[in-house]
Amino acid sequence: MCPVLGESVDNIEPLWENAYHLFSPSTEANMRIALLGGTGDIGEGLALRWAADTDHELLIGSRDPEKARDAAEEYEAELKAHGHERTIKGFANEMAADRADVVVLAVPPYYVGDTVEAVAEKLDSETILVTPAVGMKGDEDGMHYHPPSAGSVTELVAARAPDDVPVVGAFHNLAAGALADLSNEIDLDTLLVGDDSDAKATVRQLADEISGLRPLDVGPLANAAEIESVTPLVINIAKYNKDLHDVGAKWV
16 A cells, blocks of 8 residues: 655745646535555555546645656556546645645555655645555565554544644555556445544545445544454455455445
C-alpha cells in the first residue's frame, strides 16, 4: 500500500502559485482530491478509478515533483486507452495538498507521520485527511498486523494532524492491483471510520462514486484497528489461494 531529480521546490513554487489561477473553485459536486504518494500502488488505483468514474479534479503528489508529473502522464495515458480523456496534474506533496478539499495519504505507514507534518501548514478545517495505510510486518508465514503505539495508523494520523483537520480512515482493505486494472469490474466493500460525521459522509460519497465499491460506516476512529487488521488477513488469503490474487472483502 505506498511514496527526484528535476526542479527544486523553490523553483516550482512560483509556477504552482500561477497554476492556481487556472483552477476554478471546487464545489461539493466537483472536489479537488490530492493523493500524496500517489505514484504508489493504492494511489494509482484510486486515481484511475476516480478519474474514470467521476469529474473530480485529481492531483498526484510525491516527495519528488518530477516523479509525480511522470505518474500523472502515465495515468492519463492509461485512462485514454480505456476511453477516458482526463487531465491529471502532478506536484510536490506540499503543493498538491495546498487548497485540496480531500487529501489522501497514499503512502506507506512508516512515512505517514512525516508526510502529515510536512503538509500540516497546507491543511485547514475545510480539508479532509484520508488514510488507507496499515501497519504490518511479514515473515515466512505471511503478513501480520503491526499497529503503532497510537493503536492504529489512522489514530496516529489524527494525532499528528492539526487539531481542526478531520481525519477519516478508508480504503484499507482494497487490492491495489484490482483497482488499477480498469478492465476489471470490482465488487468490493470499503470500511470507514471517523469522528467527524460530515467528513465521513464526504468520503463515503467519494467511495460510493467508484463503480462497484460500497462504503460501510464502522463508527469512530477508535475502531480503526479492527478495520486495519483485516488487511493482513486479505493479503494472506491471496498468498495461499492462487485463484484469489486480487481478493477483497464483501460483507453480507
